[in-house]
Amino acid sequence: MPHLTIDYSSRLADVFDRAALVRELHPLVLEVTGSAGVCKTFFRPAESYVGDGGGDRRGFVHVEVGLMPGRPEALKGYLSESILAVVAKHLPAGGADGVVLSAEVRDLPGSYRLFPAGRPRAGAPVRVPCGASPRR
Numbered sequence: 656m657p658h659l660t661i662d663y664s665s666r667l668a669d670v671f672d673r674a675a676l677v678r679e680l681h682p683l684v685l686e687v688t689g690s691a692g693v694c695k696t697f698f699r700p701a702e703s704y705v706g707d708g709g710g711d712r713r714g715f716v717h718v719e720v721g722l723m724p725g726r727p728e729a730l731k732g733y734l735s736e737s738i739l740a741v742v743a744k745h746l747p748a749g750g751a752d753g754v755v756l757s758a759e760v761r762d763l764p765g766s767y768r769l770f771p772a773g774r775p776r777a778g779a780p781v782r783v784p785c786g787a788s789p790r791r
Contacts, residue, residue, distance in 0.1 A: 656692035657684050658721040658763070664703040664714040667746070667754070671716070673698055676745040680718075683741060687734045688722055714754040716742055724762040731760035 659680065663671055681694040703715040718738050722731075735758040742756055 656690050656723060656769075657688060657694045659684065659694060659696040660699065660719045660721075661696060661716065662699045662701055662719075663716045664754075665700040666703075667714045667716070668700050670747040672745045676742065679741050679745070680738065683737055684720060684734065687730065687737060688726060690722065714746075716746075716754060716756050718742060718758040720758070720760045721763045721767075722760065723767075724765075726760075726762075734758075734760050 661673075661676075677694075677696050681696070684690070684694055685692075720734065720738070738758040738760075739756050742758075746754055
């Protein structure tokens with residue numbers, strides 16, 4: 656169930672081992688959160704700039720994890736810290752040196768839906784395409 660979105664500096668594209676990261680990150684997220692299901696990860700390379708006076712040519716990696724609501728904040732904080740440690744291992748020889756890393760674990764909103772989610776249950780709400788109004 657967990658959804659992971661990983662934004663990273665496009666300048667890291669040739670040195671950031673994304674496949675190895677996913678192989679280690681997915682089991683970690685499932686174990687720490689107790690989630691049942693399959694992690695889904697979306698990588699997005701992007702131009703990035705770090706404006707802290709240290710030069711804007713540094714790399715940046717941000718990991719966002721979306722979970723069903725109900726986990727305590729302490730668990731989310733622990734998961735964020737664990738994610739940062741794993742990401743640092745999958746960067747080039749210098750590790751996280753010169754690369755800004757961040758992680759955020761958040762609850763998915765009540766409007767979250769997954770498709771395909773199996774057959775609709777009897778009495779389940781009808782899914783209505785955007786812009787359409789439900790028939791009564």
